[in-house]
Amino acid sequence: MVRERLISLDVFRGLTILLMTVVNNPGDWGNVYSPLLHADWHGCTPTDLVFPFFIFIMGVAVPLAMPQKLYDSTTFNKILVRSLRMLCLGIFFNFFGKIQLFGLEGIPLLIGRLAITIVVGYALMGSFSPKVKNILALSILFSYLFLAYSGIQAYHDVRLPGVLQRIAVVYFVVSLLYLKTPQKTQIVTGVVLLLGYWGLMTLIPVPGIGAPNLEKGTNLASWLDSILLKGHMYSATKTWDPEGILSTIPSIVNGIIGLLVGQILLREIAKNQKAMKMTIIGVALIVAGLFLNIIFPINKSLWTSSYVLYTTGLATTFLSILYYVIDIADYKKGFKPFLIWGINPMIVFFTSQIIPQALVMIQFKNPHNTEQQINLLDYLYSFGIAPFFNNPKAASLAGALVYVAIWTFILWIFYKNKLIFKV
Structure with missing residues (x-):
């Protein structure tokens, strides 16, 4: 049996990691649309689907990666x-x-x-x-x-x-x-x-x-x-x-x-x-x-x-x-952006956990209040994104989407150069 790679599974993985990136990187944690937050306790929001979808996709991939079952x-x-x-x-x-x-x-x-x-x-x-x-x-x-x-x-x-x-x-x-x-x-x-x-x-x-x-x-x-x-x-x-x-x-x-x-x-x-x-x-x-x-x-x-x-x-x-x-x-038209996310999930997962922590460590005087310090992450959002929106939740979502756009460009470069990072 020939090892098979399903484009649909890669796209599904890409959609899931993209949603994870949006959920984990709002511009302002104090202003997030409710579907992009976990349920407080009982219940299930779209955000609560990300993790179980990852595990499911991993399970699907196991036999596809080892069809001979040796x-x-x-x-x-x-x-x-x-x-x-x-x-x-x-x-x-x-x-x-x-x-x-x-x-x-x-x-x-x-x-x-x-x-x-x-x-x-x-x-x-x-x-x-x-x-x-x-x-x-x-x-x-x-x-x-x-x-x-x-x-x-x-x-x-x-x-x-x-x-x-x-x-x-x-x-x-x-x-x-x-x-x-x-x-x-x-x-x-x-x-x-x-x-x-x-x-x-x-x-x-x-x-x-x-x-x-x-x-x-x-x-x-x-x-x-x-x-x-x-x-x-x-x-x-x-x-x-x-x-x-x-x-x-x-x-x-x-x-x-x-x-x-x-x-x-x-x-x-x-x-x-x-x-x-x-x-x-x-x-x-x-x-x-x-x-x-x-x-x-x-x-x-x-x-x-x-x-x-x-x-x-x-x-x-x-x-x-x-x-x-x-x-x-x-029908594959329009799925390429999700495909490039789906074939390189590990590098996104790994570095997306590190980047926000790193940006928070870079601090300097707040331009609007020189007696206070502001970190680079807050600065980029507060002065580069938030001023363009009247709705704070829309601004917060825009911050996440900008981050997604940056990653899409990076992953496109990896895709073009056939760079895939795996464990």
């Missing part, structure tokens, strides 16, 4: 190394703003942090032998853990979980499931994980708190995070992490469902049949998610089983539409 020590090592590299990249985002160097401050410290970023980025995305990749990834991971638990003040509360960290875990599990088990086992695994998570969250009493519940800070997932991730969660004011330990379990099913859809795309059947199967599965998952929402509310922070079903249903349906339009009807 498992050996070399394949296992590739999967392990890629997982470790993603894990280490994700944790580095949390370390960047805490790096201290010989008492440096301001621009000298920023230069030092950026130099370390280049070294770490090259070590985790550069092309080396499998053995060197392993050594580098493990060395960096152990360095993180040492710093986090060494008692050094600068790193005592550095966050360890994160988006890329969860993706790394799911990728590892899903890849091994694909290579080592039949589809029936994959389906059963997904069902067991979703039902098991529902049981844990709704039937098991929370130690020190009481009855099982799904409220902020008092649910079982929150309790487990407070025990195992104490001091290393999303923020010092939270007793839970949105990418915590227990809630990672159901997120694996987003990858499993993507995996099953990817195997449909590999079947030797007509493309129209594939699109129809995906559409039926997508609609069924949406209905199942909405039904389960009655007893186990859709919630991204808890990554509830209903959230898994609902988001994978939307993802499957959306992919089926793109697959029909692009790969069956062969």
